[in-house]
Amino acid sequence: xxxxxxxxxxxxxxxxxxxxxxxxxxxxxxxxxxxxxxxxxxxxxxxxxxxxxxxxxxxxxxxxxxxxxxxxxxxxxxxxxxxxxxxxxxxxxxxxxxxxxxxxxxxxxxxxx
Amino acid sequence: xxxxxxxxxxxxxxxxxxxxxxxxxxxxxxxxxxxxxxxxxxxxxxxxxxxxxxxxxxxxxxxxxxxxxxxxxxxxxxxxxxxxxxxxxxxxxxxxxxxxxxxxxxxxxxxx
Numbered sequence: 437x438x439x440x441x442x443x444x445x446x447x448x449x450x451x452x453x454x455x456x457x458x459x460x461x462x463x464x465x466x467x468x469x470x471x472x473x474x475x476x477x478x479x480x481x482x483x484x485x486x487x488x489x490x491x492x493x494x495x496x497x498x499x500x501x502x503x504x505x506x507x508x509x510x511x512x513x514x515x516x517x518x519x520x521x522x523x524x525x526x527x528x529x530x531x532x533x534x535x536x537x538x539x540x541x542x543x544x545x546x547x548x549x
Numbered sequence: 550x551x552x553x554x555x556x557x558x559x560x561x562x563x564x565x566x567x568x569x570x571x572x573x574x575x576x577x578x579x580x581x582x583x584x585x586x587x588x589x590x591x592x593x594x595x596x597x598x599x600x601x602x603x604x605x606x607x608x609x610x611x612x613x614x615x616x617x618x619x620x621x622x623x624x625x626x627x628x629x630x631x632x633x634x635x636x637x638x639x640x641x642x643x644x645x646x647x648x649x650x651x652x653x654x655x656x657x658x659x660x661x
Contacts, residue, residue: 469648469649476653478651478652478653478654479593479638479640480651481650481651484647484648486647494648495650526593533642533648533649534581534600534642536598537583537595537598538583538595539595540594541592542591542592543592
């Protein structure tokens with residue numbers, strides 16, 4: 437089983453460039469989320485989705501867009517990359533938000549220069 | 550922004566020691582509390598999902614307790630082994646939110 441698949445694993449961007457981090461899950465989970473991980477700050481919620489067509493902002497949404505056109509996919513778009521967005525990004529999914537465990541992708545290490 | 554705090558931030562123990570960590574969270578509007586184990590260069594993996602006050606969960610040498618009225622959970626590791634070295638995260642979700650809020654984690658290092 438693939439579980440949660442994130443691509444790419446590593447990316448270097450120049451300031452001002454845009455890109456999309458891909459996340460796909462094959463477990464038919466309704467709930468998906470994006471987190472960023474920075475040293476000493478744990479995982480901070482960027483955006484989340486409770487089902488296809490429904491998204492909402494998390495704790496640190498500025499500079500990021502999401503959409504959820506299918507149950508399987510939840511891409512994260514960086515509109516104009518900034519050095520402050522250098523981080524490790526994790527996508528997660530769960531069947532019943534809160535009541536069942538979250539499954540995480542392998543992470544994307546993004547560096548903005 | 551919900552306040553989920555973990556202590557200590559890091560812990561060094563000797564193989565065979567037993568240890569415990571604390572996660573504190575808002576005591577109102579509780580829905581669930583999760584514990585995850587996160588090894589370096591890997592993704593977080595779930596240990597426990599806890600939903601009821603007084604819940605006690607156990608998986609091998611690792612166990613957890615939950616007190617929703619006072620807003621804390623303890624994670625215990627009995628007889629620590631080097632392979633227990635990891636960061637342990639707790640995550641809270643309240644009735645009003647739809648996503649997990651994570652603490653900053655406790656980093657455990659077990660010396661052989």
